[in-house]
Amino acid sequence: MVQKNLILAEGQYTGAIEKSVNIDGGIISKTCYSQESNPEWHCHDNMHIVFVLQGTKSETRQQERIAEKQGSVLFYHAGEMHRCTTYEPVSKSINIELSAAFLSRYGFSESAIKHALATRIDSKSLMLSMQTELFSDAICKKDAILSSLFALISEAPPQEITVPRWALQLKELLHDSWNEPLDLQEMSGLIGVHPVTISKNFKRFFSCSLGTYKRKIRIEKSIFLIKESEMTLSEIAHFCHFADQSHFIRNFKKNTGFLPSDFRKF
Secondary structure (H helix, E strand, C coil), X not given: CCXXXXXXXXXXXXCEEEEEEEECCEEEXXXXXXXXXXXXXXXXXXXXXXXXXXXXXXXXXXXXXXXECCCCEEEECCCCCEEEEEECCEEEEEEEEECHHHHHHHCXXXXXXXXXXXXXXXXXXXXXXXXXXXXXXXXXXXXXXXXXHHHHHCCCCCCCCXXXXXXXXXXXXXXXXXXXXXXXXXXXXXXXXXXXXXXXXXXXXXXXXXXXXXXXHHHHHHHHXXXXXXXXXXXXXXXXCCCCHHHHHHHHHHHHCCCHHHHHHC
16 A cells, blocks of 8 residues: 555556566656556655556646646656546556666766757657567567667757757747648748758758658657547548558657557557
8 A cells, every 4th residue: 555655666656567677777667557546645766757648647746736638748856746636547657767876877867858858859759669669579679778768868969059040930830830731932931041041951950850850740749649539540640741541650650669550559
């Protein structure tokens, strides 16, 4: 029985752990919660990240009640008190727990990881790829999980020069209009900069090509739609501006390791 104000030790959660792997003090697990899961105040010895896979997770942190639907990514500092007050009949999450030894060994800090999560456009895809490896029988799965984990929690390298205003405007435009088929010419007109300027400098400020960046956004949005909506895969593919359902399935599998149909049941 979980007690009030409990400090959960490494690898412990108030739900039932379906599968878990420990890599150098980085613990990746899939956890299932129910309405019987203990709702009392608790914290964890280590910082951890939660990706809500299924159900709505309602919780209280610092007197604020938050309803986190499936698709949400949450961050908790080590020792941060919280209480999960209600669950749907079943709620499932991916949990990533990082010990102080792991952070020290690889040169990470909690604040830097929290910032990296807030700025990554593909955090959900990376966490799903870790789950794919977690449930696989591959001999080298720990290396694959660690590689995705480093990508998830690493901040983009600092730019030697200030990011220009047009790049900030372009980022906002890409996220606000993610499901609109804007081409390079239209984007350049909306932000008032020559299309050649965008093409030549995009990778410098976004760490990937324009096409890859737009595709990552669409995949992240589709993760939510697969779980939260009743749209068919064909409808999601069309809504997210993939060429067709096959194109969507190939890209989703490439980025997450899951077939969309399997992820919907996961």
